[in-house]
Amino acid sequence: MAWTRKILRVNLTQGNCVSEPLNMAWAAAYLGQRGLASKYLVSEIDPKVDPLAPENKIIYATGPLTGTMASTGGRYSVITKGPLTGVIACSNSGGFFGAELKSAGWDMIIVEGKSPRPVYLHIENEQARLLSADDLWGRTVWATEGTLKKRHQDPLLRVSSIGRAGENQVLFAAIVNDLHRAAGRSGVGAVMGSKNLKAIAVRGTLGVGNIADGKAFMAAVAAGKKVLAENAVTGQGLPTYGTQVLMNVINEMGASPTRNHRDVQFEGARKISAEAMHEKRATDGRTHLVTNQACFGCTIACGRISRIDETHFSVDTKPQYWGANGGLEYEAAWALGNANGVDDLEALQYANLLCNEDGMDPISFGATVGAVMELYELGILSEDEIGLAAPFGSAEALCRLAEMTAHGEGFGKVVGQGSKRLCTRYGRPDLSMTVKGQEFPAYDGRALQGMALAYATSNRGACHLRGYMVSSEVFGIPIKTDPRETAGKPELLKAFQDATATVDSTGLCTFTTFAWTMNDIQPQIQAACEGDWSLESLLRTGERIWNLERDFNLAAGITAKDDTLPPRLLNEPCQTGASKGMVAELGKMLPEYYSLRGWTADGVPTAATRARLGL
Amino acid sequence: MQKSLHIDPGKCTGCLQCEMACSYENTGLFNPAKSRIKVFDFHHEGRKVPYTCTQCAEAWCLNACPVEAIRIDLGTGAKVVVDALCVGCKVCTIACPFGTINYNHDSGKVQKCDLCGGDPACATACPTGAITYIDADWTGLERMRQWAQKTDSAASV
Numbered sequence: 001m002a003w004t005r006k007i008l009r010v011n012l013t014q015g016n017c018v019s020e021p022l023n024m025a026w027a028a029a030y031l032g033q034r035g036l037a038s039k040y041l042v043s044e045i046d047p048k049v050d051p052l053a054p055e056n057k058i059i060y061a062t063g064p065l066t067g068t069m070a071s072t073g074g075r076y077s078v079i080t081k082g083p084l085t086g087v088i089a090c091s092n093s094g095g096f097f098g099a100e101l102k103s104a105g106w107d108m109i110i111v112e113g114k115s116p117r118p119v120y121l122h123i124e125n126e127q128a129r130l131l132s133a134d135d136l137w138g139r140t141v142w143a144t145e146g147t148l149k150k151r152h153q154d155p156l157l158r159v160s161s162i163g164r165a166g167e168n169q170v171l172f173a174a175i176v177n178d179l180h181r182a183a184g185r186s187g188v189g190a191v192m193g194s195k196n197l198k199a200i201a202v203r204g205t206l207g208v209g210n211i212a213d214g215k216a217f218m219a220a221v222a223a224g225k226k227v228l229a230e231n232a233v234t235g236q237g238l239p240t241y242g243t244q245v246l247m248n249v250i251n252e253m254g255a256s257p258t259r260n261h262r263d264v265q266f267e268g269a270r271k272i273s274a275e276a277m278h279e280k281r282a283t284d285g286r287t288h289l290v291t292n293q294a295c296f297g298c299t300i301a302c303g304r305i306s307r308i309d310e311t312h313f314s315v316d317t318k319p320q321y322w323g324a325n326g327g328l329e330y331e332a333a334w335a336l337g338n339a340n341g342v343d344d345l346e347a348l349q350y351a352n353l354l355c356n357e358d359g360m361d362p363i364s365f366g367a368t369v370g371a372v373m374e375l376y377e378l379g380i381l382s383e384d385e386i387g388l389a390a391p392f393g394s395a396e397a398l399c400r401l402a403e404m405t406a407h408g409e410g411f412g413k414v415v416g417q418g419s420k421r422l423c424t425r426y427g428r429p430d431l432s433m434t435v436k437g438q439e440f441p442a443y444d445g446r447a448l449q450g451m452a453l454a455y456a457t458s459n460r461g462a463c464h465l466r467g468y469m470v471s472s473e474v475f476g477i478p479i480k481t482d483p484r485e486t487a488g489k490p491e492l493l494k495a496f497q498d499a500t501a502t503v504d505s506t507g508l509c510t511f512t513t514f515a516w517t518m519n520d521i522q523p524q525i526q527a528a529c530e531g532d533w534s535l536e537s538l539l540r541t542g543e544r545i546w547n548l549e550r551d552f553n554l555a556a557g558i559t560a561k562d563d564t565l566p567p568r569l570l571n572e573p574c575q576t577g578a579s580k581g582m583v584a585e586l587g588k589m590l591p592e593y594y595s596l597r598g599w600t601a602d603g604v605p606t607a608a609t610r611a612r613l614g615l
Numbered sequence: 616m617q618k619s620l621h622i623d624p625g626k627c628t629g630c631l632q633c634e635m636a637c638s639y640e641n642t643g644l645f646n647p648a649k650s651r652i653k654v655f656d657f658h659h660e661g662r663k664v665p666y667t668c669t670q671c672a673e674a675w676c677l678n679a680c681p682v683e684a685i686r687i688d689l690g691t692g693a694k695v696v697v698d699a700l701c702v703g704c705k706v707c708t709i710a711c712p713f714g715t716i717n718y719n720h721d722s723g724k725v726q727k728c729d730l731c732g733g734d735p736a737c738a739t740a741c742p743t744g745a746i747t748y749i750d751a752d753w754t755g756l757e758r759m760r761q762w763a764q765k766t767d768s769a770a771s772v
Binding site for chain 2: 067068069071096099103156179204205206207208209214218225229239290291292293294295296297298299301305307323324325
């Protein structure tokens with residue numbers, strides 16, 4: 001079984017919490033977490049709803065393997081209609097909160113309505129209560145977690161909350177748990193803020209059981225752990241260097257978007273790389289990196305714990321930031337660094353700490369700063385308008401803009417609307433490096449053709465986690481493809497997208513797929529869950545989820561015209577690197593992709609496709 | 616050979632595989648809340664430390680128990696709670712200087728590490744070798760070896 005078979009439904013308008021049984025027919029079709037919560041969301045909300053209106057709902061969902069001993073089995077996802085994109089948002093987080101929620105006896109929490117006053121949800125196993133958060137409103141994620149642990153006299157309480165960014169409805173506000181793990185993208189934190197829900201604090205002591213075949217499960221788990229340990233990426237690369245192992249690799253091949261995608265290589269990349277984090281600083285003789293850290297149940301342990309340089313201008317008078325703390329991960333380092341041309345590792349860590357402290361997505365924040373800097377250099381944005389000089393490469397501007405955005409001060413309010421709205425406001429929507437309103441992550445679609453298609457077709461706007469073609473185009477996992485080639489990419493991407501949708505619905509981390517194939521994952525699910533979880537069934541589940549999300553997005557108002565890329569990626573070639581002279585050849589791939597998906601030429605799933613998938 | 620658990624906090628990543636393995640072994644559930652080994656995260660120092668019973672030779676818990684419910688497993692040397700005898704008085708939890716024996720309100724008994732009868736699940740589950748089960752008389756062997764390796768060999772020239 002693996003599911004607890006219970007949902008907690010919280011109505012903030014009425015101020016009540018009700019337990020209801022999980023729809024097991026839906027669990028059989030959508031597994032859990034991303035898939036299952038998406039099914040609930042699309043069944044319960046109007047696709048046209050204003051994401052920040054009380055009528056939107058927000059769901060916190062675990063998977064069947066969340067809270068079990070399966071390696072990385074600690075994930076939860078937050079599913080809602082996203083305010084940054086206007087399409088479905090599904091942001092996945094690690095840490096310890098998800099497993100705690102499951103151990104408290106809940107598969108998911110569905111939050112609806114809007115509280116008249118700030119509240120937080122306190123869950124102690126089957127007991128759930130809404131309590132006043134009047135004294136927490138206006139405070140950071142870190143202060144909120146500390147205060148709640150003290151108030152409930154419970155150092156083992158796990159907290160998922162928003163900071164001031166979510167309260168102020170910054171459109172890329174994140175939900176942060178365990179201090180620095182985040183449901184980061186698409187502005188899920190702003191939805192929480194719009195509902196006056198400050199935090200969810202959970203203590204679960206019931207444990208996770210209901211494993212269909214315990215003996216088979218433990219054998220499958222042990223086999224899975226062995227594969228992760230013996231793989232070069234998950235056994236050595238990620239624990240030693242973290243995701244930052246990518247910084248030099250991606251930059252050297254010329255696939256690192258730099259200065260708002262003007263360039264594809266950043267001359268300062270080495271200074272902000274994983275290798276730099278391992279080097280002793282001149283100022284204090286310490287390395288930036290302190291240690292690696294695992295999320296719940298994870299035997300990879302890619303998380304970075306670093307210590308900022310106390311003498312750096314950003315923190316020399318702020319001892320509260322001097323301790324060991326989360327960061328830098330690759331996506332954040334890229335967005336705060338390469339996207340802005342900033343090569344000051346300590347400045348990036350400071351901006352990253354602010355993103356964690358007040359709950360912001362560092363990818364969207366950093367990429368939006370990239371747009372600010374380009375508009376500044378073009379003379380469209382003035383020093384007066386911003387409140388400071390903001391040329392590319394300015395670490396001071398990056399740090400100050402992070403403070404202003406996190407705290408909702410001055411021009412930070414404009415930055416907090418994201419790159420698309422900012423560039424439109426200043427008459428240059430073409431300079432917004434976004435798809436469906438969401439900023440690109442750290443791979444250039446001109447240098448990696450498969451990623452171009454992945455970005456254009458992602459169901460939550462530009463995103464690397466909906467179909468990580470980098471895996472094939474750079475690392476040759478599971479097969480090596482030429483990043484400059486378009487042939488074969490639609491088919492490979494579809495397979496990646498469907499498989500990822502499945503993994504995101506299990507409770508496992510997608511990083512396992514550097515080493516695991518579905519052949520490693522399937523036995524764990526089959527042993528844990530009742531029902532048919534053959535390989536075929538799992539992949540069909542992934543495809544079903546993808547089409548369910550697509551249907552919602554179409555009903556929300558997107559069309560095939562939105563499956564595109566900014567003109568810069570389509571028209572301005574890479575100036576250096578292995579893909580010099582290339583643009584993103586989207587037109588060569590998109591029609592074939594639609595066809596492989598069983599969609600019309602307008603990107604709409606056909607009746608036959610819907611019927612085949614049981615939609 | 617008598618063995619004991621050996622913990623090297625420097626290798627711990629804080630993944631809690633040990634806590635899950637312990638609870639699964641003893642309760643059949645993945646439930647860190649019921650684990651007899653706990654990992655502490657000293658976050659702002661960047662340190663994670665697994666901690667559990669050291670199986671004291673002169674065990675405070677054993678000596679304090681008024682009903683002789685804590686016995687020595689002659690095979691492993693573990694101090695083991697006999698559930699059938701434990702009355703849940705918690706005196707042992709007061710006596711233990713290290714906090715590693717605790718009351719479990721579900722069972723009404725105290726619980727502590729019993730070395731799983733000689734095959735500790737935590738050590739098997741640990742992915743990094745932070746928890747190992749080794750020769751009880753030579754728990755310092757690896758550290759000695761590391762220092763020995765650093766010893767200046769010039770003296771012999």
